[in-house]
Amino acid sequence: MPWFKIDDKAHSHPKFLRAGNAALGLWLRCGSYSAQHITEGHVPAVVAQLYGSAPQAAKLVKAGLWHEHGHDCSRCPDPPAGDYMIHDFLEDGRNTSRAKHEAEKKKARDRQAKHREEQAAAAKSSEKADRIEEESSAKNSEIALEKSESSDSSAGQRHESRRDENVTGIHATTTPVPTTSFGGSGAAACDPGIRSYDTLGDLKRAIRDAGISGVSWNLQASQIERIRQVRDRIGIPAMVAMAVGNSRYRGAPSRASAWIDDWEGLEPETQTGPGVTRLPVVRQPASPQAARRNASRDFLDRLSNELAAGENP
Template sequence: MTWFKIDDTAYSHPKVITAGNAALGLWLRCGAYAAQHLTEGRIPGVIAGMFGTAPQAARLVRAGLWHAAEHTCPRCPVVPAGDFLMHDFLRYNPSRASVEGTRQREADRKRTGRKTQRTRREQPADPPPFGADPATDRDDSGPDSSPNSGESAGQGPASGPDGAGASGWSRPDPTRPGEGGGGSSESADRRGLRSTSSLCALPADWEPDDALLAWAAASGNLQRLGLDGMDAATAKWRTYRGAGPARTVQQWRLDWQQWITRERPEQPPAGRRLQAVPTGGPTRAEQHAAALQAALDQMNTTSNQEGTA
């Protein structure tokens, strides 16, 4: 997980005040999108249109929070026509290479740790020295021998502003426990992250969120099934799984992904032609899926053009 960083003085910045609250909502959502998808601040036009309106985007450009094509900012890269770029995004947020490098180092660290633990489990434990009794050979005279020795509860070193302790940190960057934060699942739950350990029934109106739709587009399942096929497969999955036992949130999501991967597009009967049936317009999930697919296609096209340039 990556983070879109906003410091605690942003509310009074002249550019933010000039843009206004409505445009700031577009800026925030697109900033989170750029951080998640590692676009280094580039916002595809279809994503901006999905999250906000053209007047809101224009206000962000006029305020200097965004750049459009043919901008003159010397610190920011060129913007393709129809897209936008968040001003000074890489000044406050990590680049794609930095995030991918951190993830690779973390994966290597975990792999090495698992290998070390496996080696230790396979080696026989050394026997205690002759005459030693682990149950009695303990030094109980140390300063931490009793929970009531030394400082009493609530009388430890005083914390500084904003919860700063003796270590001196007061405004840490938000980090994921698996990316150098070293936090536990308990602290993750306190930050409001979705718990994967509690069981829950499948909601009757469950729909795939943006992350699952992005996965469907990236894995090719969205192109293979189409929007209608994706909706039909999801409805079939809800009907089949709805009466089943409760699962964790993560298990439901993984099960939906496996179902979609196994799903095959329905073939029309021979001699019959499909006719378009007028409806009330695309659903929200269809709009999100179409926008994400268009953004991925546009990003791939831009990458190919840059590679051949």
């Protein structure tokens, strides 16, 4: 905001003393008007008549504080007829010119634009940091699960395990123990599409090899653990078979988490071998949603079989 500036010694200047207080009131108000509207000292006749009288304006002209049209002061512009010009309004940068005012406004706009750019860059940097932190958290969760699985599978293995083919019942495993600490084979570990610390690497690879693609495996730590438990209980082939069957009826889901309830509803097959009897694990009933889906699949299977029998008597 421009200011109308007055020297601190103006109160005793000879021109002020000659003009008198009444005329100085007109001079002050018109000077403030010129500063506000950036007229650079030009006082229109209508403004001078609004704030004072003709004799007061004449006193300002006589004292040398104002100039009329046709004046001989070389430092001040000539005003239109009837208007006035405040003497030395812009002298030594005392008051603001239009050019200086526009330059200051441009600087203010540039500062604001720079500040907005810095805020946008800071927000973008903060979003990137949050995304990196989330990815790191997910990676750490998978690594923690891998370490937990590795610790469980290697406990007491400094010597040969006492478990052998004579162990039966609920303590016998229903599937072979994975060959790596992260739940996959060496081939899966070398697969460029599967990370080395991925605890579900073998399952992802098997589902992909079965022809199902475009499924997101962005899972929470609790979901990864649930899938691991199903994998250890019933094995990867059964999980892949269920995923393929569901995809045929309903299409492949966008996220692997859609299979979890159905996987948890599966029961392991009873396996027998020389001297070994592996018993199925006793589990709680599946969720109502999984039960409804299973019933729908059973109905579709029976209907398909009946149609096929009718076509081939």
